Amino acid sequence: MLEEIAACLRESGLILRGGLHFARGEERPSGPGGEPAGSVVLVGNAGADYWRHFNCWRARQPADLADPLDCWSREVIGAVAQKAGARVLMPNDRPFAPFQQWVMRAEGLKSSPLGLLIHPRYGLWHAFRGALLFDEEIALPNVERSNHPCALCDGKPCLKACPVGAHSEAGFAYAACVSHVRGADGQTCREGGCIARNACPVGERYRYPAPVQAFHQKAFAGF
Structure with missing residues (x-):
């Protein structure tokens, strides 16, 4: 299933990032079935492969559309979620989910001196655009882990x-x-x-x- 999700996301220049299983007793958002989710898989970008796809979409939208990148991300991730039987959660959805904490747990990232999370391969040129929530625990994407780049x-x-x-x-x-x-x-x-x-x-x-x-x-x- 993860391979299919990743393939769909690549069509829009996005990638699967890390994920995590929620611990028993941990506060967690609801999954697609309405009960507390078992797993979350993060979606984002590394580099700007998404830019061409976003611009093509943006050209078809009203000129005064608010938060166009968030709208596009929700649309792309939402289409993937529908195929995968997942629920979409965005960083600006209320009540706010602890995305920053999820990211640090899922990929082991730490802050750079600028306050941005730095990736050992992507540096500061990456982002997390949304998340897929699943009712059950699922296999998680493999992620690259290494020493904190800023320490070196x-x-x-x-x-x-x-x-x-x-x-x-x-x-x-x-x-x-x-x-x-x-x-x-x-x-x-x-x-x-x-x-x-x-x-x-x-x-x-x-x-x-x-x-x-x-x-x-x-x-x-x-x-």
Whole structure:
């Protein structure tokens, strides 16, 4: 079944990520049958293979459609879920599910100094778009696990690249970052993506092209 799900997702540039079985007594969302789910399998992307498919879909939608990438993801994952007898759960569905915790459990990922979860192969160029919930425990996707890439990184270039010093060991200065991205001096960040994120050497072959980064920067900064 997982092979069939993966094949369907690949048609839209998405991939199966990790998954987990819920422990007895653990709070868990309902599965497709209405009872607490037994397993969750995560869906996302590595690199920007999804971008062409998303853009083709976006061209057929109203120009003022809100949250188009989330809408597209729900549609794609929903079609797969229907075939697999699963229930779709999205990160922005309420009540919010602990996606971040699921991701860390399922793939063993840890945060980078930028606060983004870093993958040993994909670096910072990946995302989780939704999840498939199953009533029973199912076989889970195999995932790549290795040492935390940031622990082996010499010099932490990501912490030195931001033009306004928004990233530091103390955390993320959100207001300074957004102000810069929206401002007159923020064109590079707006059009080419976060300079600090691009400074990370891990997963360079999966780096999002500039138009993809610009799309996400626009959503992040709200302009």
